[in-house]
Amino acid sequence: MDLCKLRMYLTDIFLPNRCPGCGKLLTWDKLMCGSCRKKLVSLDVCPICGKRPCADHSALKFDRAVCLYEYSGKCREAIYALKYSGGINFAIYCGKELGKNLEEQGISRDADAVCCVPMSRKKRRRRGYNHAQLIARCVAKELDKPFYNDLLVHSDNLTEHHRLNAAKRLENAEKSFAPGNKQRDISGRTIILCDDIYTTGATLNACAACLKQMGAQRVYAVSIASTVQDKDN
Numbered sequence: 344m345d346l347c348k349l350r351m352y353l354t355d356i357f358l359p360n361r362c363p364g365c366g367k368l369l370t371w372d373k374l375m376c377g378s379c380r381k382k383l384v385s386l387d388v389c390p391i392c393g394k395r396p397c398a399d400h401s402a403l404k405f406d407r408a409v410c411l412y413e414y415s416g417k418c419r420e421a422i423y424a425l426k427y428s429g430g431i432n433f434a435i436y437c438g439k440e441l442g443k444n445l446e447e448q449g450i451s452r453d454a455d456a457v458c459c460v461p462m463s464r465k466k467r468r469r470r471g472y473n474h475a476q477l478i479a480r481c482v483a484k485e486l487d488k489p490f491y492n493d494l495l496v497h498s499d500n501l502t503e504h505h506r507l508n509a510a511k512r513l514e515n516a517e518k519s520f521a522p523g524n525k526q527r528d529i530s531g532r533t534i535i536l537c538d539d540i541y542t543t544g545a546t547l548n549a550c551a552a553c554l555k556q557m558g559a560q561r562v563y564a565v566s567i568a569s570t571v572q573d574k575d576n
């Protein structure tokens with residue numbers, strides 16, 4: 344038994360391992376029960392914008408969206424558990440699945456680094472952690488790529504002085520995000536940007552615009568779930 348498995352085994356004794364979809368007790372080596380896994384609805388969406396029906400491609404600041412499931416049913420419950428109940432199983436599970444997906448699509452080969460949508464300090468204090476960061480760390484581990492937590496910063500966390508500079512730099516992008524660590528040179532690089540849910544795309548677009556202004560050549564917007572319209576509509 345390696346150290347990681349031993350730690351999981353010991354954790355299980357003190358903190359029972361539960362399915363993020365239904366709350367059922369799981370053995371220490373499982374991330375989600377088989378029944379909930381089967382209820383996750385795979386996406387049938389446009390491979391560029393990740394939506395059904397297609398979003399306006401000319402408005403996209405990222406190059407492609409990669410998502411796993413429809414934001415509904417078990418997926419919605421598991422994401423809720425990830426955000427509010429401190430259950431990190433779903434982030435690890437989806438990190439592995441996203442990693443596989445990115446490899447199958449040949450995206451991981453070109454990727455240089457992984458980052459996430461930053462969270463304001465206030466929100467982070469309330470939630471305890473940034474779940475997008477957790478997903479990004481899992482994806483980075485799966486792909487064996489560096490994870491840059493400081494690439495982007497939420498504008499609420501900037502000092503007044505930095506806020507003014509950032510506002511100038513951001514120009515067209517929304518003012519919620521700004522470049523973080525200036526030592527990180529991402530000129531000409533391909534960046535994987537992670538979040539949990541892709542709804543209107545405003546957040547991912549704002550972050551992608553920021554990364555492009557920092558010199559990134561390509562940005563892949565990667566998330567667990569995408570909101571889609573019913574096929575009957």
Ligand SMILES: [Zn+2]
Pocket residue numbers: 362363364365366367375376377378379380
């Ligand atoms: Zn379950």
Ligand SMILES: [Zn+2]
Pocket residue numbers: 389390391392393394397398400
């Ligand atoms: Zn599309």
